[in-house]
Amino acid sequence: MPHLIEVAFKGNRKDFFLWDADELPPVKSAVIVDADRGEDLGFVHAIGELAAKRNAGAAHGYGSAGATKKARRLATDEDVRRATELRGEDEIARRKAMERVTANQLTMKLSDAEWQWDRKKLTLYFTAEKRIDFRTLVRELASMFRTRIELKQIGVRDEAKRLDGIGRCGRQYCSASWLPELRPVNLGVAKDQRLSLNPSQISGACGRLMCCLRYEHEFYVQSRKRFPKEGKTIKTKRGEEKVIANDIFRDRVTLRGEDGEQRTIPLIDLRAEADEVGTSLPVGTGTFAVVVDVEAEVEHDFAEVTIEAAEDDVPQATAVPDAPGSGDGESAERRPHRRRGRRGGRRNRSGGRGRPDGGSSDGAPPGGSAEPA
Numbered sequence: 001m002p003h004l005i006e007v008a009f010k011g012n013r014k015d016f017f018l019w020d021a022d023e024l025p026p027v028k029s030a031v032i033v034d035a036d037r038g039e040d041l042g043f044v045h046a047i048g049e050l051a052a053k054r055n056a057g058a059a060h061g062y063g064s065a066g067a068t069k070k071a072r073r074l075a076t077d078e079d080v081r082r083a084t085e086l087r088g089e090d091e092i093a094r095r096k097a098m099e100r101v102t103a104n105q106l107t108m109k110l111s112d113a114e115w116q117w118d119r120k121k122l123t124l125y126f127t128a129e130k131r132i133d134f135r136t137l138v139r140e141l142a143s144m145f146r147t148r149i150e151l152k153q154i155g156v157r158d159e160a161k162r163l164d165g166i167g168r169c170g171r172q173y174c175s176a177s178w179l180p181e182l183r184p185v186n187l188g189v190a191k192d193q194r195l196s197l198n199p200s201q202i203s204g205a206c207g208r209l210m211c212c213l214r215y216e217h218e219f220y221v222q223s224r225k226r227f228p229k230e231g232k233t234i235k236t237k238r239g240e241e242k243v244i245a246n247d248i249f250r251d252r253v254t255l256r257g258e259d260g261e262q263r264t265i266p267l268i269d270l271r272a273e274a275d276e277v278g279t280s281l282p283v284g285t286g287t288f289a290v291v292v293d294v295e296a297e298v299e300h301d302f303a304e305v306t307i308e309a310a311e312d313d314v315p316q317a318t319a320v321p322d323a324p325g326s327g328d329g330e331s332a333e334r335r336p337h338r339r340r341g342r343r344g345g346r347r348n349r350s351g352g353r354g355r356p357d358g359g360s361s362d363g364a365p366p367g368g369s370a371e372p373a
Helices: 048-057 077-103 135-145 156-163 187-192 217-224 267-277 294-300
Strands: 003-008 014-019 030-035 038-047 070-074 108-115 121-128 148-153 233-236 239-247 252-257 262-266 305-309
Touching (some): 014 030, 014 038, 077 135, 108 156, 121 156
Antiparallel strands (some): 239 252, 252 262
């Protein structure tokens, strides 16, 4: 039976392969693996049981389907030297491609370039906020580099993961060092932890909310379940008092009576007072349940869109939709236009029911349709 190994490539990209030899390759050793219509070089990241466990749980794993691509052999010193030279040419290729992007006046940012080890394919990673028609760009790049060109759109969080860096904590980005998958982070996570909602203080280098906001979220949610809700009026031995604040770290509750007097009382004492007067206080169950805002998650999620073309190929796609995780870009499917109401400023306008230039009020140009460009 072939062994399962995990191989790492440039930009924190990892994949799983089958190893036919009886003896597993050492961790961090260079291997030649099957790639798209050719071969590529990577370094062994995990083997044995660890590789099988990661294959079942990691975002790039195949799960029960299993890997199908194979690792051919251990790389020689000459193979490693050749790969090192290619890594030095990646930035040159990115700069040349960026010149063509500027010449074609395309609003896209080329984040990185990666040559395949056998030079049969060049992958360009980019981010964009709007739809882009780069058919001309693909032809020019294929003619310039004399190889197959792959343009891959990624989100800004994936860009930070690929380029790597140091966060405000002084350590390597979690997404680039150990985080198995980029889970969505919404503003409700910061609110639950009573953090500042200033974007400059809770955003990472990618411009999105920091991934580490989720690390302690479970603790805050579980801890607050033991306390009465802030702003709620409860009955104690002093009468009706309003909950002003909860200190989940010191297990204290701040109350304000009807006379305006405030007091801070330990939670255990407040629970005893509530039992005396027959008031029920919430009791922590120890479970973790979070209501997820789907629309907020979509804002920070991501997807990859790939367009390929060989030197003489003509791209079939007319445009590439934005990655959902790009944030401010338009969605792949546009919503239908809404017709303006009667208070939309139609009065005293010439050209019938529309604009003075004869266009309709729903945004259609004169003599044309409302189809978005």
